[in-house]
Amino acid sequence: MVFSSLTFIYLFLPIVFLAYFLAPKKIKNIILLIAGIFFYAWGEPIYVLLMMLTITVDYTAGRLIDKFDNDNKKRTLCLLGSIIINLGILAVFKYSAWFVTTINFFGADLAIPQIALPIGISFYTFQSMSYTIDMYMRNVKVQKSYLNYATYVTLFPQIVAGPIVRYGDVQNEIDSRKSSLPMVSKGIGIFIRGLAKKVLLANNIGALWTIIKAENIQNLSVVSAWLGILAFTFQIYYDFSGYSDMAVGLGRILGFKFPENFNFPYISKSITEFWRRWHITLGSWFRSYVYIPLGGNRKGKGRTIFNLLVVWMLTGLWHGASWNFVLWGLYFGVILIAEKLFLLKWLEKLPSFLQVCYSFLLVVFGWVLFEFDSLEKIGMYFKAMFGLNHTAFIDQNALYWCGSYIVVFILCIFFAGDICTKAYKSLKRKYTKFFTVVTPATQAIIMLACTAYLVTSTYNPFLYFRF
């Protein structure tokens, strides 16, 4: 099931909330487990079993690691077993086609497997693995209840699109949590904010990228090429952070405090800062479970650089099973290394505005690597952006798209910064009474606006049946 759909918002949520809030405390996790499995199975009626397999493997590994607390050999075997099975499943279902295509490039002639990617597999696998790894490192307490462990993995707010919630983040809340009016109210606000980001901003600006991407790249004017990649820059931010917001908001309503996943990444003053503000839970996962075990920065410069490159290659690969994602990851890896070694010191001497421009531009260029899966297309698109395709600087199409999307762009730019949030917070403190009415009213208006878009996305006149 998808968050931004009428069925989820107006059927699934009311029913689940009703059952959840009416149920006695002991039953609440069962309700969540059923809801989570139903939610996942709605999209993957067969592969829901694969997810249950992952859950069973890691729950068992956790119990065994706990049991063999004194036997390091056995503990390590359990951990390895869990990692191999988890990564194995991920490798087969997500990366087999990429792997085969790659070895074919070197001369082999194997048939490329056509395996459908189960929804959310990158998210729930990483979440479940975090439990076994943290059990091994003695960072978390064992979960003896299979039901509670399964509830953790299948929590419907974050199973499909994150944030990557580590077991340690919610281990107390899984067993006992408290709901309160302020928490529910805050959750509602975050949820509606996420829904608006997804439906009103991401989907709209994304429509422009869809149009431009379909054009012949070599015919794009310079302005059109920039409009396109900027549209994507905002689409992916609002789409992903919108979903994360919805997850965090829903979690709060249910009594969970999930970690935030985005913190206004586009106002970053360096790429180092960007990756502390973008998909925070992924960066933190790789830091804890790959970078630091590899030695982090404690084994000399050369080893640090190697560690960073490995982490960034994997980060890129996590995003997609294709070499352009690896390139994208390495692109940032190299920039980060440069910043760490000398670039940051220079940047800090520049005015803030230029630092933000530097960072934003590098991110935009990165999205070109992200969106096109062949070096040829990547090259063509960069050429279009820099006027090397012998096209006009601006053309009629570009003017039309500017006119049609200017308002959406302005909104995207405005909300990408934290001005609005800061202003809202300080105004709210000053004029509390005013906001008692304005906040719920605004939330209602936004929900209605989003609903209009969701209904329309299914409005489909079939004109030629009769004509």
Add this chain to the structure above:
Amino acid sequence: MKGKLASVIVFFAILFIFPIVTLALPKKEKSENENRILQKMPVLSASTVADRSFMNQFEKYFSDHFVAREQWVQGKTAMELASGKKESNGVFICKNQLIENIAQPNLKYTKQNIQAIVDLAEKYQKKPYFMLVPTAAEIQKNKLPANSPVFNQGKYITDVYEQLQDKTANLDVYSALQAVADEYIYYRTDHHWTSKGAFYAYFATAKAMGYTPMREDEFIIEHVSHNFLGTLFSKTLYEHVTPDIIDIYKPAKKQQDIQLQIEENGGWTRHTGLYYPERLNEKDKYSYFLGENKGIVKIQNLASSNYVNPKRLLLFKDSFAHSMVPFLINHFDEIVMVDLRYINKELNSFINVQQYDQILFLYNIDTFASQNDVAKLSAIG
């Protein structure tokens, strides 16, 4: 604290009101505006769950019957226009007019269609007439929003006519329509031309087709409807456009006794007259002209003096022809309309091409440039 409570109450109220009302209201069978049957509640079974068809259809069911569906669509269009968008669902919103943003031509299909016409001409040693009609997006382009990304239909027509070389007698309606671009020649809420638009095209091409056209004052123009909301209204549900008027041109002095025979399921249905008055009470008013598009429709003017040796026209067409036939029927005793979108059998199994005095291909650019139904003639002809 009061604000927080208000947020919670408002949120849950919205979350519960809409589904309860939706499920409580009686369900409609079809959507007039969307011109389709609305999704029924799907059947729940192991196989429909395994292949996701149950889930997909259920989601469709819930959204098809969501309370106030069309009002939500109108709300969204209003929001988009407020944000500077000039189009909704592929239709330009212009001043008191909706104009369709037709798709860029598919050059492969165009080539296939042209080849089929050439093949037919060669096979039957006849020179067909070809009338390619531009749409409002071209003729009334001054009404479009600034910089609209539309393609040059004039150039498309010239290119197509050139590729046909002299295998066809190409009819120029572009100039005639352009000369009267400011008149009511295209509907405001529908993608078709009006009867007046068809009249101008008829008048301009009559000589080339070998007859003298009737002047406008030789017709009695009757307004049969004042509240036609057409296909473009359906796509956008945009209400701030004056509804269209449907006119018919009746010859003032000539007698007409028109009989239609429509091929249906292997047999023939009959209908008297060119028009279907009952359609004027429905949403789809354009089908007042000669009914819906069917594969083969035979039109006979039994009051013609030439009934013994009738002059026959074979007309390969799309729906634009329905506005033109009322003019053509004054010069032919029998017209057989063939809509290739609905034909899947051999042409010479139901048509003896040699029996026809003239062949006319009448298409608007959207059909000819984006679909390759005309190309079927090669396969089946």
